[in-house]
Amino acid sequence: MQETRGAVPQPLVVQPAAADPAVLGLGVFVLGSIVLGLNLVDYVNPGGSVLAIISAGTGLFLLLVTLWCTRLGQTYLAAVFGIFSAFWLTYSALLLGLFHNWYAIPPEGVLDTIRAFLIAWSILLFLLTVSALRLPVAFPILFGMIDLAVVIVTFAYLADPPDTDLLKVGGYVVFAFAALGAYAFLGAASASLGGRGYPLGPPLVK
Amino acid sequence: MQETREAPVRVPQPLVVQVAPEGDPQILGLPVFVLGSMALGLNLLDYVSAGGSVVPIIFAATGLGLLVATGWAARLGQTFVAGVFGIFAAFWLSYSALLLGLFHNWYAIPAEDVAGTIRLFLLSWASLIFLLTVASLRLPLAYPLVIGLVDAALIIVFLAWVGDAPPNTDLLKVGGVVVMAFATIGAFAFLSVASVSLGGRGYPLGPTLVK
Numbered sequence: 001m002q003e004t005r006g007a008v009p010q011p012l013v014v015q016p017a018a019a020d021p022a023v024l025g026l027g028v029f030v031l032g033s034i035v036l037g038l039n040l041v042d043y044v045n046p047g048g049s050v051l052a053i054i055s056a057g058t059g060l061f062l063l064l065v066t067l068w069c070t071r072l073g074q075t076y077l078a079a080v081f082g083i084f085s086a087f088w089l090t091y092s093a094l095l096l097g098l099f100h101n102w103y104a105i106p107p108e109g110v111l112d113t114i115r116a117f118l119i120a121w122s123i124l125l126f127l128l129t130v131s132a133l134r135l136p137v138a139f140p141i142l143f144g145m146i147d148l149a150v151v152i153v154t155f156a157y158l159a160d161p162p163d164t165d166l167l168k169v170g171g172y173v174v175f176a177f178a179a180l181g182a183y184a185f186l187g188a189a190s191a192s193l194g195g196r197g198y199p200l201g202p203p204l205v206k
Numbered sequence: 207m208q209e210t211r212e213a214p215v216r217v218p219q220p221l222v223v224q225v226a227p228e229g230d231p232q233i234l235g236l237p238v239f240v241l242g243s244m245a246l247g248l249n250l251l252d253y254v255s256a257g258g259s260v261v262p263i264i265f266a267a268t269g270l271g272l273l274v275a276t277g278w279a280a281r282l283g284q285t286f287v288a289g290v291f292g293i294f295a296a297f298w299l300s301y302s303a304l305l306l307g308l309f310h311n312w313y314a315i316p317a318e319d320v321a322g323t324i325r326l327f328l329l330s331w332a333s334l335i336f337l338l339t340v341a342s343l344r345l346p347l348a349y350p351l352v353i354g355l356v357d358a359a360l361i362i363v364f365l366a367w368v369g370d371a372p373p374n375t376d377l378l379k380v381g382g383v384v385v386m387a388f389a390t391i392g393a394f395a396f397l398s399v400a401s402v403s404l405g406g407r408g409y410p411l412g413p414t415l416v417k
Contacts, residue, residue, distance in 0.1 A: 019282070020285040023286060023289030023341075024289045024293065028293065031293075034329075035330040039326065043322070043325075044325070046313070046323070048307075048314045048323075049313065049315060049319065049322065050326070051303070051312070052300045052304035052313070053300045053304075053331075055300075056299045056300040056302070057296040058296075060296070061292060061296045064276070099312075099313065189338075190344070192286040193342075193344035195344055195416075
């Protein structure tokens with residue numbers, strides 16, 4: 001006869017299935033990309049015109065999605081959303097800081113500050129692209145296009161004043177990755193409502 | 207004879223099954239959405255013309271309330287509901303940020319670019335809400351209808367802001383009527399969810415367009 005004396009009965013807790021953070025994360029990412037693309041192609045010229053959406057919409061909500069991923073144990077997804085949340089929030093901080101001289105940068109140092117910001121982000125996004133090669137091909141393409149846009153905008157800011165033609169090229173690349181993000185968003189939304197997810201291609205590295 | 211007495215096995219046996227708390231986040235999400243929509247609709251209909259008149263409600267009630275509903279839906283595993291509430295929370299919070307930023311010149315936007323900034327905001331949101339409308343076609347008709355009407359209102363208000371400021375007030379009023387229309391459908395959905403939560407019947411929300 002088995003002895004079970006001393007064992008403490010544990011209640012069995014039935015939890016609901018985990019929700020997928022990608023629907024919200026991709027949605028607000030697409031939103032931020034559209035507003036940035038419209039700004040770069042000079043639909044509206046002042047850089048500050050994007051701030052309401054990229055700070056209170058995209059940056060803040062990608063942070064929320066990052067926490068959601070960490071709760072689900074989705075390591076890589078949390079890192080991706082966290083990095084993009086950091087991108088949009090630091091971009092907001094850069095613009096607000098420059099507008100209100102929070103960082104005490106003299107006028108002749110503003111362009112260099114923007115270049116340093118862009119170069120640092122282009123390096124991290126390159127690393128993110130390389131790290132994503134084990135994902136379906138749509139994701140490294142998406143990250144690679146984001147990196148490409150940042151590199152193009154960096155080259156635009158090497159000129160003084162910035163090269164508006166190159167900024168527009170950067171804007172079109174932003175629209176291209178926004179379209180890819182929109183496709184992934186619709187796929188994730190379809191899957192969440194019982195439909196099929198859309199094909200995202202095979203991984204390049206297995 | 208060898209003694210083969212086994213070590214006591216202590217296997218905890220489940221005695222009680224606790225189902226994790228559920229609930230329906232729509233009971234919070236829908237009324238705060240309706241509230242924000244009514245405040246916006248009244249503003250567009252020129253009941254009060256100052257844009258800032260809506261900020262307390264759309265920021266502190268609708269934006270934050272939808273943020274709570276998003277977390278609630280995520281906790282329950284309701285991916286799409288969390289996505290919809292999260293996107294609308296982002297809309298109301300970014301709209302609050304736009305208004306506050308323009309009023310206090312946080313974004314250093316010259317006066318001649320204010321109308322363009324508002325158009326940029328509306329066009330970007332209209333694009334995402336269009337995607338959300340398409341994505342919602344697997345839900346009962348009332349939901350894509352509400353989301354589609356939100357998109358229509360954004361496009362109408364965008365058209366009202368095309369050209370030099372001030373905006374076309376007649377078009378803004380048409381936008382206000384559309385806002386009141388989706389607020390009404392949202393109110394109907396809220397009453398349905400409330401009825402179900404209290405043991406009653408849900409109201410008919412129509413068939414799904416895509417199965």
